[in-house]
Amino acid sequence: MTYEIVSMKKVNKKFSGKTALENISFSILKGEIFGFLGPSGSGKTTTINILTGQLAQDSGEAYLLGKAVSELGRNEFSNMGIVSDTSGFYEKMTVYKNLLIYAKLHGVLAIEITNSLQNVGLLEHQNKLASELSTGMRQRMLLARAMINRPHILFLDEPTSGLDPYTSKKIHQLLLELQKQGTTIFLTTHDMEEATLLCNKLVLLNKGVLIESGNPKELIAKYTQESLVIITNDVGKQTTVPFKKESLDKYCLDDTFSIHSCEPTLSQIFIRLTGDK
Numbered sequence: 179m180t181y182e183i184v185s186m187k188k189v190n191k192k193f194s195g196k197t198a199l200e201n202i203s204f205s206i207l208k209g210e211i212f213g214f215l216g217p218s219g220s221g222k223t224t225t226i227n228i229l230t231g232q233l234a235q236d237s238g239e240a241y242l243l244g245k246a247v248s249e250l251g252r253n254e255f256s257n258m259g260i261v262s263d264t265s266g267f268y269e270k271m272t273v274y275k276n277l278l279i280y281a282k283l284h285g286v287l288a289i290e291i292t293n294s295l296q297n298v299g300l301l302e303h304q305n306k307l308a309s310e311l312s313t314g315m316r317q318r319m320l321l322a323r324a325m326i327n328r329p330h331i332l333f334l335d336e337p338t339s340g341l342d343p344y345t346s347k348k349i350h351q352l353l354l355e356l357q358k359q360g361t362t363i364f365l366t367t368h369d370m371e372e373a374t375l376l377c378n379k380l381v382l383l384n385k386g387v388l389i390e391s392g393n394p395k396e397l398i399a400k401y402t403q404e405s406l407v408i409i410t411n412d413v414g415k416q417t418t419v420p421f422k423k424e425s426l427d428k429y430c431l432d433d434t435f436s437i438h439s440c441e442p443t444l445s446q447i448f449i450r451l452t453g454d455k
């Protein structure tokens with residue numbers, strides 16, 4: 179049976195009279211990687227803060243792990259993990275001790291620290307001071323810490339922002355592995371390639387309003403310009419022509435190798451819908 183881990187119904191939030199979220203509704207099923215996309219200031223962090231009980235909405239309903247967010251308790255907090263750029267850590271402590279504090283807080287065995295560090299490839303750095311870590315290593319430490327209690331849901335606010343492609347790829351593999359184990363992941367990202375690669379479902383937010391949703395393939399199909407096709411000949415020369423009989427008769431010659439519809443990338447769809455970069 180599918181189980182809604184997260185849902186929002188007609189949620190509104192204003193700060194000093196200025197709208198941050200307007201009538202937001204969506205739901206996330208168990209085991210999904212859910213992409214929450216939008217330009218800077220569109221309301222992504224506000225949404226995470228509401229769902230994790232750090233901020234109250236003005237109106238509408240929000241549920242996490244079957245409970246209204248205003249009623250989240252020990253059980254729900256011990257089943258969620260959060261990584262954001264405001265996630266603090268102890269710089270003067272080793273990586274291991276940073277995780278030990280969390281392990282004790284959550285009442286989990288020390289072996290979980292080793293497992294978690296191994297998962298993010300930081301086991302050999304466990305005795306390093308947190309202040310000595312690179313940005314990518316710090317991000318992986320925060321991820322390891324958020325995973326230590328094996329949460330049912332992980333909120334990741336731009337987890338690969340500023341990381342090199344190799345470290346980002348490692349984190350992507352880890353997220354897909356977590357998903358296989360049944361973890362639900364709420365991911366905000368500015369990286370459209372990452373969203374296309376990882377997410378089962380996406381929501382696109384602009385100025386606090388939900389403007390599009392669906393899975394990446396559905397969205398790309400929806401915005402594919404069916405009226406144009408690209409004809410490639412056998413030496414790789416490409417010609418874009420209207421998808422009409424007379425054009426095809428004229429341009430599909432003996433040297434035609436393939437005919438493809440013009441598929442936009444998620445990034446192009448994003449820019450088209452938000453008018454932003």
Ligand SMILES: Nc1ncnc2c1ncn2[C@@H]1O[C@H](COP(=O)(O)OP(=O)(O)OP(=O)(O)O)[C@@H](O)[C@H]1O
Pocket residue numbers: 193194197198216217218219220221222223224225
């Ligand atoms: N505590 C606050 N007080 C006043 N305004 C706020 C507060 N938090 C957020 N806002 C405003 O609400 C809107 C949404 O902000 P939010 O941080 O949710 O955006 P975001 O999509 O997470 O942006 P980014 O991608 O830059 O992190 C912005 O206009 C922001 O200035």
